[in-house]
Amino acid sequence: MNWEIVGIWLGALVTLCLYSFLYRDNPYYKFAEHLFVGMSAGYWVIYSIFNVLIPNWWDNMLPEGGGFNWIWVIPGLFALFMLARMVPRIAGLSRLALGMIVGTGAGLNMLTFFQSNALAQVKGTIFSVATGGVWSIFSSLVLVVGVVSGLVYFFFSKAHTGFTGKTANVGITILMVAFGASFGYTIMARLSLLIGRCTFLLEDWLPTIPRLLGIGG
Amino acid sequence: MADIFTRMGNLDRRIIFILIALAVIIPILTDLIIPNIVGAEPSRDLFEFVDALPPGSNVILSFDYDPSTMPELQPMAEAVVRHLFLKDHRIIGMALWPQGAALGQDAMSSLSDSLGKEQYLDWVNLGYKTGGGVMIVRLGTSMRAIFPTDRDNVPWSEIPMLQGINSLDDIQLVISLSAGDPGIIAWVMMAGDRYDIPIGGGCTAVSAPQLYTYLQTEQMVGLLGGLKGAADYETLVGIENGEAIRGMSPQSVAHIAIMLFIIIGNIAYFTQKRKGGAR
Amino acid sequence: MRLIIPLAITFTSGMIMILNFFIPHQPFALLGENLQEWYMIVASGAIFLGSANLLHVHFRKTRLKLKNWKYSPVTIVGFLVMIVLGLIYGVTENLPFDYLFMNMVAPMGATMFSLLAFFVASAAFRAFRASNWRATLLLTSAFLVMLGQVPIGAMIWDKIPLAKVWLMAIPNTAGQRAVMIGAAMGVVATSLRMIFGIERSYLGGAD
Numbered sequence: 001m002n003w004e005i006v007g008i009w010l011g012a013l014v015t016l017c018l019y020s021f022l023y024r025d026n027p028y029y030k031f032a033e034h035l036f037v038g039m040s041a042g043y044w045v046i047y048s049i050f051n052v053l054i055p056n057w058w059d060n061m062l063p064e065g066g067g068f069n070w071i072w073v074i075p076g077l078f079a080l081f082m083l084a085r086m087v088p089r090i091a092g093l094s095r096l097a098l099g100m101i102v103g104t105g106a107g108l109n110m111l112t113f114f115q116s117n118a119l120a121q122v123k124g125t126i127f128s129v130a131t132g133g134v135w136s137i138f139s140s141l142v143l144v145v146g147v148v149s150g151l152v153y154f155f156f157s158k159a160h161t162g163f164t165g166k167t168a169n170v171g172i173t174i175l176m177v178a179f180g181a182s183f184g185y186t187i188m189a190r191l192s193l194l195i196g197r198c199t200f201l202l203e204d205w206l207p208t209i210p211r212l213l214g215i216g217g
Numbered sequence: 218m219a220d221i222f223t224r225m226g227n228l229d230r231r232i233i234f235i236l237i238a239l240a241v242i243i244p245i246l247t248d249l250i251i252p253n254i255v256g257a258e259p260s261r262d263l264f265e266f267v268d269a270l271p272p273g274s275n276v277i278l279s280f281d282y283d284p285s286t287m288p289e290l291q292p293m294a295e296a297v298v299r300h301l302f303l304k305d306h307r308i309i310g311m312a313l314w315p316q317g318a319a320l321g322q323d324a325m326s327s328l329s330d331s332l333g334k335e336q337y338l339d340w341v342n343l344g345y346k347t348g349g350g351v352m353i354v355r356l357g358t359s360m361r362a363i364f365p366t367d368r369d370n371v372p373w374s375e376i377p378m379l380q381g382i383n384s385l386d387d388i389q390l391v392i393s394l395s396a397g398d399p400g401i402i403a404w405v406m407m408a409g410d411r412y413d414i415p416i417g418g419g420c421t422a423v424s425a426p427q428l429y430t431y432l433q434t435e436q437m438v439g440l441l442g443g444l445k446g447a448a449d450y451e452t453l454v455g456i457e458n459g460e461a462i463r464g465m466s467p468q469s470v471a472h473i474a475i476m477l478f479i480i481i482g483n484i485a486y487f488t489q490k491r492k493g494g495a496r
Numbered sequence: 497m498r499l500i501i502p503l504a505i506t507f508t509s510g511m512i513m514i515l516n517f518f519i520p521h522q523p524f525a526l527l528g529e530n531l532q533e534w535y536m537i538v539a540s541g542a543i544f545l546g547s548a549n550l551l552h553v554h555f556r557k558t559r560l561k562l563k564n565w566k567y568s569p570v571t572i573v574g575f576l577v578m579i580v581l582g583l584i585y586g587v588t589e590n591l592p593f594d595y596l597f598m599n600m601v602a603p604m605g606a607t608m609f610s611l612l613a614f615f616v617a618s619a620a621f622r623a624f625r626a627s628n629w630r631a632t633l634l635l636t637s638a639f640l641v642m643l644g645q646v647p648i649g650a651m652i653w654d655k656i657p658l659a660k661v662w663l664m665a666i667p668n669t670a671g672q673r674a675v676m677i678g679a680a681m682g683v684v685a686t687s688l689r690m691i692f693g694i695e696r697s698y699l700g701g702a703d
Contacts, residue, residue: 010600018611032604042576043582075534075538079540082545086552099505100505103505104535106686109687117679143669146669175671176631176634177637180637190612194610
């Protein structure tokens, strides 16, 4: 059996099942949708076991050379606590695991978001002021005015009236241009995915049909 | 005439579906190729940065995506891998998304043999790890602590190309191919800004506009945005008729189709509005 | 009491990460590094929780014969097939687990999201209206980007890609940056509230 062709057919069948949704919701779509969810979850679990739990937890707790590192019982226990959410009587234990996850994430994010997405951006805006040609100066001006007025638009502690209101209006104008760009890129992204699937059906799957029927090359 | 536009405003959506499908299928079936031109795009910046690295540089290629964005990111992965191999850099593959580990393996192993490269000497797939940004911070102090083995359970100590690599300090570039979070942003924050490692990336078109902010601040050395970014990289590497380059023709036709839909939709809206019927 | 321990854990983990950032020396380096490694293990617990919940929902649906219950066994079988093949063959390339991923999961994932192309086209036709000058500006910006991104744009007028590059690098960056700085301040404030136990909703809404 040619497993490559079997693979292409499996892929094509599930693709067509999912595309049948475009006509209307139907059992073929539902079948593929449910299969996708189940298989994806299975994939995640297996990768978590082989790529995370065994090398990063089990092998640390029970090293190859022998011995038992009891300290590694703690994260294992916390991971187990996460599952306690499934059992109402002991669901409270999952809060311990959540506390660790949230605390670690919050401690790290607080600093890095401030450093990378606030300070670095302010610095980038200030140092964007160019001294080159007219166009370059104009661009810098648009950038600086755009960032400042955009921030004013998001500042709700002061009523958007008078000068603040006018600045916020400039801000929303810049935001509209940015959202337009995002929309254009989103259209591109969605179409790219469709192109990928159509290319698969037309260039990989379709040529296998005459081959299977023994027609042509 | 006005009636035609009014009727168009109430068009069955399935007709729109068929028209979009045709806009994509016809250019593919007719092998329509519209040459891709690479302007002063951030994709060129990434290409030039990789090109300028000394041969034998250690490059982390993080496959932070899943099949849902494969048509955009897989051609990017293949083009970047090809370029890194051609420049004799060593690729350390890894994934912040579990499904990226398998997709990355496919991209690297499919090119490895044809370009005379060997697993564990020229490339390795360290696999998937949970933790996103938190995990990257630990890579800054010890990569081996996070990756005691590779994806296929081969110990770090038995992989020749990894000997001499301790932490992110020994990495000359990180390229994250990212479909969202965790991805490029985590790499910029945790590896770029914290440990001063150059970060490049490729992303889905959806997230590209947001990441432009990191280009102007030089927190990123270059960016491939969506299928256009992938086509640019294929063009720069010299891949003839690459998957992304071929995709740009249906993309062109479909963009024009969507723009026409918007224009017709607006004409129908204003026609109805003039009649007092539009909401 | 049932909240004090989780809040203490949140505070301690948060402070370790902060101290590790500012003082990357002992003992904070060791504490931070251990916490980062433990985080991975605990976070993977969430994957098992998600899967256990998925199975629970679908077994329940099948048992009680709830709406669309006939498809639930498909999810369960799909899950079990991947688990069994994964445990037997591992994740090695071209073996059954990897084969099913590349030939079934990958095409299904890609197709599922490609459906959005049709709906985004339909939505653009029905809802994208130039009803005022700001909406017209948004539309113009979108058109410029859509044309500038594809080779046909340069064929129509060779300045379109240049205009797109400028639009992305300047006005787009300005707008995105304003959003980014605002969101970053939000993250800082929320993180501080979490570390100091003011924000507790993640623990199940208890005060």
